[in-house]
Amino acid sequence: MQDVQTDIRADIRNDIRNVAIIAHVDHGKTTLVDGMLRQTNVFRANQQVAERVLDSNDLERERGITILAKNTGIVYNGVTINIVDTPGHADFGGEVERVMNMVDGVLLLVDAVEGPMPQTRFVLRQALAKGHKAIVVVNKVDRPAARPDEVVNATFDLFIDLGATEEQADFPVIYTRALEGRAGHAPDQLAEDLRPLFDAILQHLPPPRVDRTGPTQMLVTTLEYSNYVGKIAVGRLSSGTLRTGQAIARITPDGEVVSGRVSQVYIFRDLKRLEVEEVEAGNIVAVAGLPDVGIGDTLADPADPRPLPPISVEEPTVRMTFSVNDSPFAGQEGQYLTSRHLRARLHQEMERNVALRVTEVDGAEVQGGTFLVAGRGELHLAVLIETMRREGYEFAVSRPEVIFREGEGGLLEPVEELYVEVLADYLGAVSEMLGRRRGQLQNIRYGDDGTVYCEYLVPTRGMLGFRQPFLTATRGTGIFHTLFHGYVPYMGDIETREHGSLVALETGTVTSYALEQLQQRGTFFVRPGDQVYAGQVVGQHIRDEDLVLNVCRTKALTNFREKPKQDSEGLMATRTLSLDDAIEYLGDDELLEVTPQSLRIRKKELRHEVRQRAAKRARQGGSGVESRTPFPSLTRRHSLC
Known part of the structure; x- marks a missing residue:
C-alpha cells in the first residue's frame, strides 16, 4: 500500500498550477490578471504598462471585452501558476470549451453588485462538466451598492442548478478590489496585496496529475503564429516530455498519423514565450516546427502513438x-x-x-x-x-x-435564453416587442429600485436586429444578455423589419440641396459630398416600404438671386452606422x-x-x-x- 501511495505522489506536479479565469463580460477579469502580473514582478518598477495588458487585440480594447483566450505564467513561492484569460461572451464559447482542456481549476469572478450573470452560467457550466474545482472571487466589493453575501448565496445556487458535485459546491471565497490589487477573506478585511488569492490558488486548486515516464501526449488546444517560426501549437503536455529536435507523431481527429519534428519548445513566462530545451508533463507548452498542425490534433510518441479525445464544441x-x-x-x-x-x-x-x-x-x-x-x-x-x-x-x-435542423417532429430552430433588465416604465414596450418576436416569458422579478428582471425563451430569429429597437424603446437604459438554450420545433413566422430603405436613383455626389428637399422621407446615412451609386441604400424610410429617390439632384441655374445661406443650414443630422448597426439593419x-x-x-x-x-x-x-x-x-x- 505504501508503494502505491508513493507512485501516486510521484505523478503529481506540486510545482505547477494551471488555472483559467472565467467571468461575465466587464466583471474585472482582465483587470485582476493585470494586478497578479504586477505583484509577481513581471514589470519593472518604472515600466509604463497599459491597462488590460492581456487584451492585446485592438478590437478587444475598443469593445472592452476579451475575444481570444490568452496564456501567461507567473511564479509565486516557487510554484508556476499558468493563467489563461478566457472570453466572457457566449459568442466566443468555442475559445472557452478549448481552454478547459488545458487547466485543472478555475477562478470564477463575479461582480459584488450584479452577482452571477447569464454568461457566467455558460462559462461555469463548461468548467463543472470537466470536473474542475473553482475558487469564487467576489470583485468590486468597494462599490456603493455591493452585496457580497447575497452574491455568494446566488453563486452557490448557480452551482447547484448546474449539477455541481458536493466537492465543487464547497468552494472557497476570496473578496477583491482588482483595480487596487487587494484581496482578503472578508469584504471589509482586505490585505494590501493579492497574497490571499495566490495562497488560495496553491491551497485549493489541484496540481496536475501526470505520467512523467509515459509516452509523449499533448492535445493541441490553441494555435498562434510567428513570422519567424510559423505556426505554433499550444496545449498541455499530459504525459512524457517534449524537447527541441524531438521526432513527433501528429494524430489528426480522423485518426491519420503524420510524422514531424519539433523545432522549438516554449513555456509561458510573464508575458512572453520563453524558449527551453525540454518540458516535462503537466505544463502548458507551445511547440513550433509542425506547419500543418491543427486544433484537436494529438502530438504523440512515434514509437507509441496514443491519441487523446479530440476537442468538441457546440x-x-x-x-x-x-x-x-x-x-x-x-x-x-x-x-x-x-x-x-x-x-x-x-x-x-x-x-x-x-x-x-x-x-x-x-x-x-x-x-x-x-x-x-x-x-x-x-x-x-x-x-x-x-x-x-x-x-x-x-x-x-x-x-x-x-x-434550422430537421428533427423527428419536423423543422427545428435554435432558441435563446434572454435575460432582460429594464425600468418598470418600459416593461410594456419591451414585452410587446418580444411578443412579436415569439418570446415566451419564463420568469419575472421586481427589484427594490424599480428595475424589472425578466427571463424569456426567444427564437434566435427574433433576436437578430433586436439590440437597436430595444435600446430605443428603453431610452438606452435597458440591459439584455442571451444564452443559447437549444433546438425546439419551429415557433412560427416572425416579421421583425418595421421600416423600408431609401435607395439612391443614380450614381453621383450627394448634394445638400437634394437632402434638404427629401429629409422628411426618413433618416439619411449619407452627407453632402459623399459618393453614392444607383441601388445603394442611403437612408431609412419612415414607412415599411422602399423608396427610390435622387440624392444627387442639383439646383437649376437661373438669373434669380436670393439671400446666400449655408448649404447644410436646414439639414437634420445624419445617422452614422457602426458595423454592428449596419448588420442589424440589413x-x-x-x-x-x-x-x-x-x-x-x-x-x-x-x-x-x-x-x-x-x-x-x-x-x-x-x-x-x-x-x-x-x-x-x-x-x-x-x-x-
Missing part, C-alpha cells in the same frame, strides 16, 4: 454569406478583393477558430466566390468581419440568418459592402427596374409565408473544412 447557430464585392465602387479601397483571397483568409480563420464553419456555394443564381460562414452569434461573425476589414479585405456580407434583399474605409448598404440587385418586376411578381403570386430556405436555388456546396 455547433454554430447563425450564418451569413461572404461574397466578392461587385458594386460600382469595388476595388477602390481594399487590398484583397478576389475570391481566392477571400477563400484563403476564411480557411486560415477556420484553423484557429473551431466554432466557425465555412462552406463554398455554387449555383446558377449565385455569383462566383460566395461562402456560407456560420458562427455562434452576430457578435462572433461581426468580430471576424471587422478583423478582415482592418487587414485590407474588401467583400460583401448578407443579413444574418439562423440555421434586409433580406440587401448586402453590406465592407471595405477598409467604408461601410455601404446596398440592394442585392442594383437595377431598379429588375427589383420592381420582381416585387410585382411577388405581390401577384406570393403567399406571405416566411422563407425558411435562404438559398433555394443552390445546386451544390463545397466544404472547406
Whole structure:
C-alpha cells in the first residue's frame, strides 16, 4: 500500500498550477490578471504598462471585452501558476470549451453588485462538466451598492442548478478590489496585496496529475503564429516530455498519423514565450516546427502513438454569406478583393477558430466566390468581419440568418435564453416587442429600485436586429444578455423589419440641396459630398416600404438671386452606422459592402427596374409565408473544412 501511495505522489506536479479565469463580460477579469502580473514582478518598477495588458487585440480594447483566450505564467513561492484569460461572451464559447482542456481549476469572478450573470452560467457550466474545482472571487466589493453575501448565496445556487458535485459546491471565497490589487477573506478585511488569492490558488486548486515516464501526449488546444517560426501549437503536455529536435507523431481527429519534428519548445513566462530545451508533463507548452498542425490534433510518441479525445464544441447557430464585392465602387479601397483571397483568409480563420464553419456555394443564381460562414452569434461573425476589414479585405456580407435542423417532429430552430433588465416604465414596450418576436416569458422579478428582471425563451430569429429597437424603446437604459438554450420545433413566422430603405436613383455626389428637399422621407446615412451609386441604400424610410429617390439632384441655374445661406443650414443630422448597426439593419434583399474605409448598404440587385418586376411578381403570386430556405436555388456546396 505504501508503494502505491508513493507512485501516486510521484505523478503529481506540486510545482505547477494551471488555472483559467472565467467571468461575465466587464466583471474585472482582465483587470485582476493585470494586478497578479504586477505583484509577481513581471514589470519593472518604472515600466509604463497599459491597462488590460492581456487584451492585446485592438478590437478587444475598443469593445472592452476579451475575444481570444490568452496564456501567461507567473511564479509565486516557487510554484508556476499558468493563467489563461478566457472570453466572457457566449459568442466566443468555442475559445472557452478549448481552454478547459488545458487547466485543472478555475477562478470564477463575479461582480459584488450584479452577482452571477447569464454568461457566467455558460462559462461555469463548461468548467463543472470537466470536473474542475473553482475558487469564487467576489470583485468590486468597494462599490456603493455591493452585496457580497447575497452574491455568494446566488453563486452557490448557480452551482447547484448546474449539477455541481458536493466537492465543487464547497468552494472557497476570496473578496477583491482588482483595480487596487487587494484581496482578503472578508469584504471589509482586505490585505494590501493579492497574497490571499495566490495562497488560495496553491491551497485549493489541484496540481496536475501526470505520467512523467509515459509516452509523449499533448492535445493541441490553441494555435498562434510567428513570422519567424510559423505556426505554433499550444496545449498541455499530459504525459512524457517534449524537447527541441524531438521526432513527433501528429494524430489528426480522423485518426491519420503524420510524422514531424519539433523545432522549438516554449513555456509561458510573464508575458512572453520563453524558449527551453525540454518540458516535462503537466505544463502548458507551445511547440513550433509542425506547419500543418491543427486544433484537436494529438502530438504523440512515434514509437507509441496514443491519441487523446479530440476537442468538441457546440455547433454554430447563425450564418451569413461572404461574397466578392461587385458594386460600382469595388476595388477602390481594399487590398484583397478576389475570391481566392477571400477563400484563403476564411480557411486560415477556420484553423484557429473551431466554432466557425465555412462552406463554398455554387449555383446558377449565385455569383462566383460566395461562402456560407456560420458562427455562434452576430457578435462572433461581426468580430471576424471587422478583423478582415482592418487587414485590407474588401467583400460583401448578407443579413444574418439562423440555421434550422430537421428533427423527428419536423423543422427545428435554435432558441435563446434572454435575460432582460429594464425600468418598470418600459416593461410594456419591451414585452410587446418580444411578443412579436415569439418570446415566451419564463420568469419575472421586481427589484427594490424599480428595475424589472425578466427571463424569456426567444427564437434566435427574433433576436437578430433586436439590440437597436430595444435600446430605443428603453431610452438606452435597458440591459439584455442571451444564452443559447437549444433546438425546439419551429415557433412560427416572425416579421421583425418595421421600416423600408431609401435607395439612391443614380450614381453621383450627394448634394445638400437634394437632402434638404427629401429629409422628411426618413433618416439619411449619407452627407453632402459623399459618393453614392444607383441601388445603394442611403437612408431609412419612415414607412415599411422602399423608396427610390435622387440624392444627387442639383439646383437649376437661373438669373434669380436670393439671400446666400449655408448649404447644410436646414439639414437634420445624419445617422452614422457602426458595423454592428449596419448588420442589424440589413434586409433580406440587401448586402453590406465592407471595405477598409467604408461601410455601404446596398440592394442585392442594383437595377431598379429588375427589383420592381420582381416585387410585382411577388405581390401577384406570393403567399406571405416566411422563407425558411435562404438559398433555394443552390445546386451544390463545397466544404472547406
